[in-house]
Amino acid sequence: MKRIMILSAAAFVLSACCSQPKFEGPVYLNPNAHVEERVEDALARMTLEEKVGMTTAQSKFSSRGVPRLGIPEVWHTDGPHGIRPEVLWDEWDQAGWTNDSCTAFPALVNLAATWDKEMSLLYGRSIGEEARYRKKDILLGPGVNICRTPLNGRNFEYMGEDPFLAGAMVSPYVKGVQENGVAACVKHYAVNNQEFQRTQSNSVVDDRTLHEIYLPAFKAAVQEGGAWSIMGSYNLYNGQYNCHNKKLLVDILKGDWGFDGVVVSDWGGCRVSEEAILNGLDIEMGTWTNGLRGAASDSYRNYHMADPYLKGLREGKYTTKELDDKVRRILRLIFRTSMRPEPNYGRFVCPEHYQAAREISAAGVVLLKNEDNVLPLKVAEGAKIVVVGENAVKKMVVGGGSSNLKTAYEVNPLEGLQNAFGDKAEVVWVRGYVGDTSTSYNMVDTGQDLTDNRSPEVLIAEAVEAAKDADYVIFVGGLNKSAHQDNESTDRYDTFLPYGQQDVIDALAEVSDKFVVVNISGSPVSMPWEDKADAIVQGWYGGTESGNALADVLTGKVNPSGRLPFSIPFKYEDGPIKTERQYPGIKEEGDQFWQTHYDEGVYVGYRWYDSKNVPVQWAFGHGLSYTSFEYSDAKAAKASMKADGTMKISVNVKNVGECDGHEIVQLYIADPVASIDRPAKELKGFEKVYLKAGETAMVTFEIDAADLSFYDVAKGGWNAEPGEFQALIGSSSADIRATVPFELK
Ligand code: GLC
Secondary structure (H helix, E strand, O other): OHHHHHHHHHHHHHHHHHOOOOOOOOHHHOOOOOHHHHHHHHHHHOOHHHHHHHOEEOOOOEEOOEHHHOEOOEEEEOOOOOOOOOEOOOOOOEOOOOOOOEOOOOOHHHHHOOOOHHHHHHHHHHHHHHHHHOOOOEEOOOEOOOOOOOOOOOHHHOOOOOHHHHHHHHHHHHHHHHOOOOEEEEEEEOOOOOOOOOOOEEEEOOHHHHHHHHOHHHHHHHHOOOOOEEEEOOOEEOOEEHHHOHHHHHHHHHHHOOOOOEEEOOOOOOOOHHHHHHOOOOEEOOOOOOOOOOOOOOHHHHOOOOHHHHHHHHOOOOOOHHHHHHHHHHHHHHHHOOOOOOOOOOOOOOHHHHHHHHHHHHHHOEEEEEHHHOOOOOOOOOOEEEEEOHHHOOOOOOOOOOOOOOEOOOOOHHHHHHHHHOOOOEEEEEOOOOOOOOOEEOOEEOOOOOOOOOOHHHHHHHHHHHHOOOOEEEEEEEOOOOOOOOEOOEOOOOOOOOOOHHHHHHHHHHHOOOEEEEEEOOOOOOOOOHHHOOEEEEEOOOOOOHHHHHHHHHOOOOOOOOOOOOOEOOOHHHOOOOOOOOOOOEOOOOOOOEEEEOOOOOOOOHHHHHHOOOOOOEOOOOOEOOOOEEEEEEEEOOOEEOOOOEEEEEEEEEEOOOOOEEEEEEEEEEOOOOOOOOOOOEEEEEEEEEEOOOOEEEEEEEEEHHHHOEEEOOOOEEEOOOEEEEEEEEEEOOEEEEEEEEEEO
C-alpha cells in the first residue's frame, strides 16, 4: 500500500504543478480543496443567524443553505424504494408535477431476501441516480430496523430479523447511493420496531440486546457503508426521545462510531429545544407539519432549533460549540452532495433502472414449497392458466405510507404472466376476493377502480368454475400496503391472510392438482393452508417490474435463489412476544408514554425459535431452487484460533440437479460453553455462489474474534470467551449441513 501512496503523491504533485489552473476565489468554492478546508472556510464566513438557519427546515422537504455565500439549500426526499413525487412547499399535498414519475424499486425486504451484496450495490447506484437527477441531496432511506414482531407495519421497508444480514445488505446500498453525490439517510435510529403509538412509545432495552440486535445494522451502515446521514426515530429509548437522545447520538453514534455526518430528525420527531441543541440533532425537519398540516407559514421560525435557539445563543445560554458542530456536519454533507467536486446528473426512469428493479425483485423471490416440481410452469400450446386474486392486478407501488411512489407504469403479476405466455396460452383472471379498493393512498392516486360488490360466495364460485378446466391455477394474494396491511403508522393485528383469502385457497385446492399460491407481502404471513397448495412462493412488493420478476421465476427464466430474511411462524403466539408489556407496550395511569419492554432480549426471530426449540412454518434463510445442492468436506483450516487471529472455514458445494442456479451458503456460529446464555446460533457469514449443473465450488469463510463475541455488559464491550465454538454451515437456519468444531485460544 505504501508504494502505491508514493506513486499517487508523485502523480498529484506533477498534475498540480502542470495542469490545474490556480483557483481564484474563496476556498469553500474550490471543488479541488479538501472538504474539511472548505468546511472551515465557509463556517468562518457565516453569521450566527445563517448558522442557526441551516439547522431547521424551511419547507416540507428542504432545509436552509446560505444564499449570501452561494451555498445551496438541502433537498431531502423519501424514500427507500424510489423518489417520492414532489409535494407542495409546505403541504403533504401532491405538487402535481408531470415529470416526477419514478422507477419504483423493490421493497427493501425484497432486496434483503436476495442475500446478494452485488444486487444491493446495483440498487443503491440506481436509486441514487434517480435522486441525483431529481436534484435531491438526502435520500431518506434505507431503513434497517429489525423485524422484532411480524406485526410491525413497516417490516416491508426494512431488512429482516437478523442484524448481520441487515448490516451486510445495507452497506452496499449506502455506497451506491453516495457514489452519486447523494447522502443516504439510514433510518429510523433506533429500537423503532413497531408503529403502534410510534411517537409516544418508549423502548426499554437492556444494553446487551441493544448492541447485539438493534445497533449492528446502523453501525455497519456508518462504518462500512460510510453513511453521510442518519434519521432519528419518533420513539424514545430509555426515556429520551431518539431525535435528541444523548446516549444514541452523542455517546454511541458520534462518539464510539466516529460518525461525521448529519443527524436529521424524523418529521416531527424533535420535541425539546435544549435536548435538540445539546444531544446531537443537526437538522430539525417536519415539526408541527408532520402530516398534521397544522403549519402556519411562519411555523419554521418557531422550530425548536430556530428562533428559540437564536434567543438562547444571544442570551448566553448556549455557546456556539454545538452550533458549529452541527453546521460543520451540514456543510460537509453539502460539499459531498450538491457542491461535490465532480458534477454528475444521474438518470431517471431509464431502461437500466427498470431492468435493475426486475433483476433485484426476481432474485429475492423465495420458493417456499414445490411439490412434485410443479414449478417452473410447463405450459403447452393452448394451455389455460387461471390467475386468481386481487393482488394479481392491484397497484402496489402506492400505499405503505411515506415510501409510496408515483410511477409511469407498474407491471402486475397478471400482466407478467400474460407477457410470458400471452401468445401461447390462455391466461385468464378472476377476482377471488375483494381486499382494499381505495383509489388513493397518502394522496397518490392509484388510477384503478377495483370496486366489486359481489359476495365472497359468488366470487369463490366464479373462481372455482374458471379453475375446473385449467392446466394451472395461480392464486396471488397476501397483503397490500393499506392500513394494517404493511403500512406506516399501523401495525397488523395477526399474521394470517386477511379478506377471507383462505376460503378461496381451500376452494381452489379442491379443483386443481397444479395449484400455486403466491403470497405477496412485506412481513411474515402464517400459512395454515400450506398443505392445500402444490407450490408456494413468497413474493414481495417488487416495484415497477414486479409482475415480470415474478413471472421470470414462475416460468423458470430465473432460477429462484431468494432466502427468507425473517422467520414465518405457524402462528404469532409461537413467537418471543408473550405479554402486552413486550408488545404493544403498556401505559400506566399518569404516564405520558407507552412503555415497550424488550424482555425477550436477544431472542428475536430464529434466535428465539431455535433456542427454545419452537418449530416454525418456514425458517429464516429458507428458500428452494429448481436445482439442488450437496455440501461436503466442511472443515476448519486449523484446530484452534488465537483471539487476535482468524479462522478459515471451508466447504465444498455441488450442484447435483439439472439446471444452473445460485446457492446461498450460510455460516452460523454456536458457542456451546459460554458464561452467559447465548442463542443456539447466530448468522455470521453468507456467500452466494453460482453453480452450473454438476459443478462444484469451494466456499470459504474467514471469521475473527468479533464474530464469536457477545456484548458483555459488565465489561461494557464485546467479549469472545476462549473455549469451544462451532461453525454451523447450512442452506438455511433450519437446514444445517455440517458442524465444524474449533477452539478459541
Ligand atoms: C415519516 C417517516 C419517515 C419519512 C418522513 C418524511 O413520518 O417516519 O420514514 O422519511 O416522515 O416523510
